[in-house]
Amino acid sequence: MVSAKLASQVVAKILKGISVDMQQEYVEPLMFGINTFRTYVEGWYNTKFQDIIYTKQENHIVKRQICSILAGYAWDRDNPYAVKSNEALEALAKICKS
Known part of the structure; x- marks a missing residue:
């Protein structure tokens, strides 16, 4: 849905x-959420x-x-576990493991 929303905004402008x-208006915002979600998938494995x-x-x-x-709000820039997903996961894992 996020991909479609971003794409429709770009197409409307065009x-x-x-x-x-395209890099700034489509790729970077899309990759923010993809990379956030990827952090937790890789963290699982x-x-x-x-x-x-x-x-x-x-x-x-x-x-x-x-x-x-995990429910799909990987683009929420108010969520510290999305904004700094790698750092947050690392810190939280250390706390939970100790």
Whole structure:
């Protein structure tokens, strides 16, 4: 859905004769969410995310923020687990593992 929304915005500009920077207006915003989601997929397979999921130290705010990403809100720039996904996953995994 995000890809379609971004693409439709770019196409609308093109049809109006407005110059478009595809990298800045389509690729970079799309890759933000893709890379965020990728962090958690890779984290599952390298077990860092599994350490977080199965920890006994529950934090409902953190859980809600990560679940939001997995539900498709990987483009939410207000979610610290999306904005700095790699750093956040690393830090959280260290906390949960200790």
